[in-house]
Amino acid sequence: xxxxxxxxxxxxxxxxxxxxxxxxxxxxxxxxxxxxxxxxxxxxxxxxxxxxxxxxxxxxxxxxxxxxxxxxxxxxxxxxxxxxxxxxxxxxxxxxxxxxxxxxxxxxxxxxxxxxxxxxxxxxxxxxxxxxxxxxxxxxxxxxxxxxxxxxxxxxxxxxxxxxxxxxxxxxxxxxxxxxxxxxxxxxxxxxxxxxxxxxxxxxxxxxxxxxxxxxxxxxxxxxxxxxxxxxxxxxxxxxxxxxxxxxxxxxxxxxxxxxxxxxxxxxxxxxxxxxxxxxxxxxxxxxxxxxxxxxxxxxxxxxxxxxxxxxxxxxxxxxxxxxxxxxxxxxxxxxxxxxxxxxxxxxxxxxxxxxxxxxxxxxxxxxxxxxxxxxxxxxxxxxxxxxxxxxxxxxxxxxxxxxxxxxxxxxxxxxxxxxxxxxxxxxxxxxxxxxxxxxxxxxxxxxxxxxxxxxxxxxxxxxxxxxxxxxxxxxxxxxxxxxxxxxxxxxxxxxxxxxxxxxxxxxxxxxxxxxxxxxxxxxxxxxxxxxxxxxxxxxxxxxxxxxxxxxxxxxxxxxxxxxxxxxxxxxxxxxxxxxxxxxxxxxxxxxxxxxxxxxxxxxxxxxxxxxxxxxxxxxxxxxxxxxxxxxxxxxxxxxxxxxxxxxxxxxxxxxxxxxxxxxxxxxxxxxxxxxxxxxxxxxxxxxxxxxxxxxxxxxxxxxxxxxxxxxxxxxxxxxxxxxxxxxxxxxxxxxxxxxxxxxxxxxxxxxxxxxxxxxxxxxxxxxxxxxxxxxxxxxx
Amino acid sequence: xxxxxxxxxxxxxxxxxxxxxxxxxxxxxxxxxxxxxxxxxxxxxxxxxxxxxxxxxxxxxxxxxxxxxxxxxxxxxxxxxxxxxxxxxxxxxxxxxxxxxxxxxxxxxxxxxxxxxxxxxxxxxxxxxxxxxxxxxxxxxxxxxxxxxxxxxxxxxxxxxxxxxxxxxxxxxxxxxxxxxxxx
Numbered sequence: 001x002x003x004x005x006x007x008x009x010x011x012x013x014x015x016x017x018x019x020x021x022x023x024x025x026x027x028x029x030x031x032x033x034x035x036x037x038x039x040x041x042x043x044x045x046x047x048x049x050x051x052x053x054x055x056x057x058x059x060x061x062x063x064x065x066x067x068x069x070x071x072x073x074x075x076x077x078x079x080x081x082x083x084x085x086x087x088x089x090x091x092x093x094x095x096x097x098x099x100x101x102x103x104x105x106x107x108x109x110x111x112x113x114x115x116x117x118x119x120x121x122x123x124x125x126x127x128x129x130x131x132x133x134x135x136x137x138x139x140x141x142x143x144x145x146x147x148x149x150x151x152x153x154x155x156x157x158x159x160x161x162x163x164x165x166x167x168x169x170x171x172x173x174x175x176x177x178x179x180x181x182x183x184x185x186x187x188x189x190x191x192x193x194x195x196x197x198x199x200x201x202x203x204x205x206x207x208x209x210x211x212x213x214x215x216x217x218x219x220x221x222x223x224x225x226x227x228x229x230x231x232x233x234x235x236x237x238x239x240x241x242x243x244x245x246x247x248x249x250x251x252x253x254x255x256x257x258x259x260x261x262x263x264x265x266x267x268x269x270x271x272x273x274x275x276x277x278x279x280x281x282x283x284x285x286x287x288x289x290x291x292x293x294x295x296x297x298x299x300x301x302x303x304x305x306x307x308x309x310x311x312x313x314x315x316x317x318x319x320x321x322x323x324x325x326x327x328x329x330x331x332x333x334x335x336x337x338x339x340x341x342x343x344x345x346x347x348x349x350x351x352x353x354x355x356x357x358x359x360x361x362x363x364x365x366x367x368x369x370x371x372x373x374x375x376x377x378x379x380x381x382x383x384x385x386x387x388x389x390x391x392x393x394x395x396x397x398x399x400x401x402x403x404x405x406x407x408x409x410x411x412x413x414x415x416x417x418x419x420x421x422x423x424x425x426x427x428x429x430x431x432x433x434x435x436x437x438x439x440x441x442x443x444x445x446x447x448x449x450x451x452x453x454x455x456x457x458x459x460x461x462x463x464x465x466x467x468x469x470x471x472x473x474x475x476x477x478x479x480x481x482x483x484x485x486x487x488x489x490x491x492x493x494x495x496x497x498x499x500x501x502x503x504x505x506x507x508x509x510x511x512x513x514x515x516x517x518x519x520x521x522x523x524x525x526x527x528x529x530x531x532x533x534x535x536x537x538x539x540x541x542x543x544x545x546x547x548x549x550x551x552x553x554x555x556x557x558x559x560x561x562x563x564x565x566x567x568x569x570x571x572x573x574x575x576x577x578x579x580x581x582x583x584x585x586x587x588x589x590x591x592x593x594x595x596x597x598x599x600x601x602x603x604x605x606x607x608x609x610x611x612x613x614x615x616x617x618x619x620x621x622x623x624x625x626x627x628x629x630x631x632x633x634x635x636x637x638x639x640x641x642x643x644x645x646x647x648x649x650x651x652x653x654x655x656x657x658x659x660x661x662x663x664x665x666x667x668x669x670x671x672x673x674x675x676x677x678x679x680x681x682x683x684x685x686x687x688x689x690x691x692x693x694x695x696x697x698x699x700x701x702x703x704x705x706x707x708x709x710x711x712x713x714x715x716x717x718x719x720x721x722x723x724x725x726x727x728x729x730x731x732x733x734x735x736x737x738x739x740x741x742x743x744x745x746x747x748x749x750x751x752x753x754x755x756x757x758x759x760x761x762x763x764x765x766x767x768x769x770x771x772x773x774x775x776x777x778x779x780x781x
Numbered sequence: 782x783x784x785x786x787x788x789x790x791x792x793x794x795x796x797x798x799x800x801x802x803x804x805x806x807x808x809x810x811x812x813x814x815x816x817x818x819x820x821x822x823x824x825x826x827x828x829x830x831x832x833x834x835x836x837x838x839x840x841x842x843x844x845x846x847x848x849x850x851x852x853x854x855x856x857x858x859x860x861x862x863x864x865x866x867x868x869x870x871x872x873x874x875x876x877x878x879x880x881x882x883x884x885x886x887x888x889x890x891x892x893x894x895x896x897x898x899x900x901x902x903x904x905x906x907x908x909x910x911x912x913x914x915x916x917x918x919x920x921x922x923x924x925x926x927x928x929x930x931x932x933x934x935x936x937x938x939x940x941x942x943x944x945x946x947x948x949x950x951x952x953x954x955x956x957x958x959x960x961x962x963x964x965x
Contacts, residue, residue: 067915067916
């Protein structure tokens, strides 16, 4: 392993050259000598290291900015109106400002993951020691593809991750400094830095997940992880219920340990919302997942939780007020989200429990996870028999309240999805609850309707009442997050992916801000499983996939295997497990294609971009973390599709398929620049409808390296989906058919006729050994 | 699937410093669109759910494609809806692709006949149209945009105001009738 800051101090040394006194030698870094792979060109890359690579991508995928705000209000010269060609007081343009905001969002996201990784690392180092081995995946040598690729390190023990995070943190400081008034001005340079933040984000994700896998005993890439329970009704409400919300599993682990150590698991329920829940079930499948982040308010309003434990990220910031309404105390467990609660970390657990149970304190900040474990269990058990929920509604109460509705429509106007809230409330006033029940599937749980309501109606609670029966039946199974993709799995499918015979890898990731309900993600997933894609899921998307059953009453996790293979569904786990999805793409380049990984980012990104038909879909993307995750995909050349709300990230990265000059690469065999067609057409794209997204996914998996057989498979899916949803052949098919051998056999007559009408020329689109990097050209003819 | 209510706008209708002019009456919108040299009508994914005097917005768009002296393009996967109704002369382009091209002064249009001087939007989720119009307001300075939604869209050049369902149906019909008249 590398050693940094090695210092050698010698008081006096005599040599043939003379006598040296006070000799001091300092070495910044020594690289791992027992790693055969030589160091690549870019270990620990700085902010500008891949500017040239980024600009190549950004030249092809130009930003289309859709300003969310026409003003800049970041300095005291402002507010500055940047509309159109106006400039701010500092000289910034609208395009510059939009890209700057994208950078700030990506830095927030990447910092959140990095801070998460750091917080866990400090704790795990203390608990497990600096030499705890990083044994993170079965049948796997490439344990940390991102760290190897970006840092040029091969981490072996926990302590090796410190240097990785030191690097990430120093880079993030540089990136956020870029956004200060009067620094960067060029939008494309801002965008390059967004990509840098994304790359750092995936390194942070990897640190966060491998450290918890290695020390906490989470699954190590096992395709057959057990099924865990998910859904409102997976919770036994006769027992004390602890609700854990957030993304940092450490306090939840200690709650589970306390339950196990004291033989209380049968007496107390522990359930989670958002990614903490994923990681709880990875630790112990007896923990329950209640649902994605949008389930927070509806579950708290149900009055079920006796105690709420929050850690970090994607929490509702009004959680304390909501908890107080149902008489449930809150334990905050990280400095990132203290909620104004008193710090009781150093208090005796019995005293904290007494404060919460007997004195009715609203909550406490406890920064020691072990203490959280004991206090949480004892508090939940103490509170349960005493707690009376006075705010719980029933149908007669809702009807009575709904009669006061002023029909002002403010609830509808406040709803991000323009749902018919007012009509549903009016129906409830007449004792008709089906419209409120309908809203349950479509509500994203933001409660903006409640804030807007002049009568202060608790509309989320109204919806809960309307959906009583749905909630009673809300119990599903989810395959526990498995973590990494094994090297042996990559070996098995690498060739078929790179040659296009497995049509693609579809990663369903991100949050739960869906435009039209929770079922869409499962619908998209099954469409592509049936088309023999490798589908991979994480985070809230992985949860919502579980929450749709077919007519036989089973869901996709019960129907399809969890191997990384065609026609499968892999749940990698929480947000931080997203590193394994991009990590799999990196490992394809390294393990299948034998491309060197160590500090060799550009070459690997060039390989993935031109050869690995992977696409990310974040249908309900909401957060800055999701933005950073997407940015990490972009720099690796992996396109990302978002739902319509994703347009609020304020810029797309779009290719122009009709501009032939934009779609040329080097043929590494000859050095010649050749036209390869618009593959993949976009790097970041918001689809308006599910159907549009599905057609676009099928198109975006095409790569210049596809064999004719592979391209034929991909085209058959693209054409089939287009015909089904658009009622016609795609009007750009001629841009993707390179030669007659590319044409799917069963559609040959129809396609040839289509191509003739468009004066298609065979072999105009080349099939090179594609590269965007001059240095990868093997021979120049 | 539950249909979204579309009679009202969203909180996001708060404009920036440059905001859409409000059509004083539908006939002004009709006259403005009719005067354009090359106008484009963009129909969004809510088109099949928005009731009009012709049936729904897709039916009204088909009426325009046949008689309206205006090119019609369907976004999302709406082309499928048009095809199922045997519509002709309707183009298809996804909204992001269209927005990206509309900001390009060198784009030759869907028919290759040149760029458009006026683009009319209707049938979209409120926030999505808001954002694309923002992109065009800021980065397509020569392009006039019109919103014919039931609620005010501040980032268009011109927009209808908030109006109740029935009134909007009448307004739309009046505008379309004007477009069907022979150009003088």
